[in-house]
Amino acid sequence: MKTNAAMLMEQPGKWEVVEADLDPPRDHEVLVRMVASGLCHSDDHVAKADGKVPHFPYCGGHEGAGVVEQLGTGVRGLEPGDHVVTSFIPGCGRCRWCAHGMQNLCDSGALLAGGAQLDGGFRLHYQGRDVARSSLIGAFSEWSVMSEWSCIKVPKRVPLRSAALLGCAVPTGWGSAVNAARVQPGDVVIVMGVGGIGINAVQGAAHAGAMLVIAADPVHLKRDAALRLGATHATASIQEATEIARSATNGQGADSTIISVGVLTGEHIAEGFDSIRKGGTVVVTAVAPMDSVGIPISPFMLAMFQKRLQGCLYGMMAPSADVPRLLSLYEHGTLKLDELVSRTYTLEEINVGYEDMHAGTNIRGLVEFSSS
Ligand SMILES: [Zn+2]
Numbered sequence: 001m002k003t004n005a006a007m008l009m010e011q012p013g014k015w016e017v018v019e020a021d022l023d024p025p026r027d028h029e030v031l032v033r034m035v036a037s038g039l040c041h042s043d044d045h046v047a048k049a050d051g052k053v054p055h056f057p058y059c060g061g062h063e064g065a066g067v068v069e070q071l072g073t074g075v076r077g078l079e080p081g082d083h084v085v086t087s088f089i090p091g092c093g094r095c096r097w098c099a100h101g102m103q104n105l106c107d108s109g110a111l112l113a114g115g116a117q118l119d120g121g122f123r124l125h126y127q128g129r130d131v132a133r134s135s136l137i138g139a140f141s142e143w144s145v146m147s148e149w150s151c152i153k154v155p156k157r158v159p160l161r162s163a164a165l166l167g168c169a170v171p172t173g174w175g176s177a178v179n180a181a182r183v184q185p186g187d188v189v190i191v192m193g194v195g196g197i198g199i200n201a202v203q204g205a206a207h208a209g210a211m212l213v214i215a216a217d218p219v220h221l222k223r224d225a226a227l228r229l230g231a232t233h234a235t236a237s238i239q240e241a242t243e244i245a246r247s248a249t250n251g252q253g254a255d256s257t258i259i260s261v262g263v264l265t266g267e268h269i270a271e272g273f274d275s276i277r278k279g280g281t282v283v284v285t286a287v288a289p290m291d292s293v294g295i296p297i298s299p300f301m302l303a304m305f306q307k308r309l310q311g312c313l314y315g316m317m318a319p320s321a322d323v324p325r326l327l328s329l330y331e332h333g334t335l336k337l338d339e340l341v342s343r344t345y346t347l348e349e350i351n352v353g354y355e356d357m358h359a360g361t362n363i364r365g366l367v368e369f370s371s372s
């Protein structure tokens, strides 16, 4: 079948919306009519060539929601008409990590960078060429064929437009605070960078009982949003945030600092390291260019102050358990989703959406598909 999809022809590049050919679903795959797709910074990393992908064209998008329209063979847990949120790592349920509830580390994640499906084949084609797809999903497309393990079934009563952000930004940010930083009641927490991920770390920290949630971001609109969604303080720099944390803790520093900046450097981690107390935790959620190396911190202080550096992928979540749980929190009014979307875009406007992200005029951009 035909589908309009936004793809990159090269790196660095701009998104081009073209008509492409989509194969029918194969074994353990489903055809999904996409309703909404979030504009995640990770896809922009590909466009800007911060992260290399081996195959072009490349269809972006991994934070989507839609409706299952057709099943391939062997699909057990989904039916046509089901509403689904995409999971950017298809938790197989059977590997060592999945078996221990760490679906975010599923061995199938090793295949994400290649752009093909779990069986090594491609489902999307443009002018006779195979098209790689973001996270085996390619949510910047009106229609997508994906593994059933990339789909998390959600209740039909929840608007898919709201649910889409549960594909990446919300679990990643919320889990950075709740799972990776293990925020406790009374904690002092700094969130460095309050874009689509960081704003959800703010929500997670606030609801985990943090006494102070200090959002550090140079962009005014993002600081305002953070204050509306649970931050007690908002500063333009990490240095100011560190001062507030120290003044509230008799000079010790934050219990945890979550790094969710746009493009990560080793210096950001060093700033986070300086901001925390003895025995505190730096959570590294932001994505660095793949070839960047080095973190300029004191190895002596690392040991003597017993500080913890915690990497964090997908909020250390098990999406098939945690996405429905987060949706329940949304339905009870605890987790805010609609407030995160500053503006929606058509697929054709996708480059405008990313320009707005860089200009700091949206918290999370969202593509809404016209067919929905
Ligand atoms: Zn993402």
Ligand SMILES: [Zn+2]
Pocket: 090, 091, 092, 093, 094, 095, 096, 097, 098, 099, 103, 105, 106, 107, 108
């Ligand atoms: Zn697995």
